Amino acid sequence: IALMMWNTFIVKRLSAATYLMDKVGKAPKDRLCRRDVGMSDAAMTSFLGCCSDLLQILMEADVRSDEMQLPVLDTEDAWVSVEGQISLVELALEQKHIHYPLVEHHSVLCTILYGIMKFSMKSVKPLSLFDSKGKNAFFKDLTSIQLLPSGDVDPGLLTVRHQVS
DSSP, rough: OOHHHHHIIIIIHHHHHHHHHHHTTTTOOOOHHHHHHSSHHOOOOOOOHHHHHHHHHHHHHHHHTTOOOOOOOOOOHHTTOOOOOOOOOHHHTTOOOOOHHHHHHHHHHHHHHHHHTTTOBBBBGGGHHHHHHHHHHHSSSSSSSSOOSOOOOOOHHHHHHHHOO
C-alpha cells in the first residue's frame, strides 16, 4: 500500500519540492511553496518528513518480505459472485518488489530536503549534492532498476557536500 501511495500521491509533489528548492537554493518562502508544490512552507516541511517515514517503511517491508509468505485470501460466499473493481488488498499484493537501493537513494534526498526546510538553510542546492547518475535516478518507478552512483565520489562533489555539513 505504501508503494501505491508513493506512486499516486507523493512522487509528483516531492519532485516539485525538490526542483523548487534546487532552483531557489534555500528553504523556499510560503508563497513559492503554495505556487509550485500546492502547500504551505510548514506543510511542506511536514510532508518531507512524512516522505522520509514512508520510504523507511518501504525499506523495512522489503527486508521482511523474504521472511513472510503471501497471505491466502479467503472470500466469503456472498462476495464470490460480486463483480467490480479488484479489492485494495488484492491490488496491494500485486505490487512488484521495490528496488531497495533506489528507495534508499530517495530516502537520502528526502532527509536532505527535510533538513533544509526544518532549519531554514540557505545556499544549499540539494541536487548539487548528487552526481549525474544520482540525479537521473530520482523520481523513477521505485520498482525499476536504475543506474545509481558507485562508491567512488568525485572530489569536487565531496567538497560541495562538506561545505553543507
